[in-house]
Amino acid sequence: MGGAATEEARRALAKALGVAPSRVSLQRGERSRTKVFAAAGVDEEAARTALRRAASDHPGAGGPGAVA
Numbered sequence: 001m002g003g004a005a006t007e008e009a010r011r012a013l014a015k016a017l018g019v020a021p022s023r024v025s026l027q028r029g030e031r032s033r034t035k036v037f038a039a040a041g042v043d044e045e046a047a048r049t050a051l052r053r054a055a056s057d058h059p060g061a062g063g064p065g066a067v068a
Contacts, residue, residue: 010025
């Protein structure tokens with residue numbers, strides 16, 4: 001994995017999901033602006049709920065890859 005911004009995003013995602021950063025990995029997009037992360041041990045519905053909550057705490061956050 002590369003880039004300080006990608007690492008910051010990985011850690012923020014882990015925090016929002018309530019898991020250790022080591023449980024979140026970059027799956028695709030190392031050299032792209034669009035990233036795909038995977039979080040081990042996180043139920044899909046629980047992840048959606050956690051990400052919606054995190055997004056509502058930060059109005060204006062989100063964008064093309066935001067959780068719908």
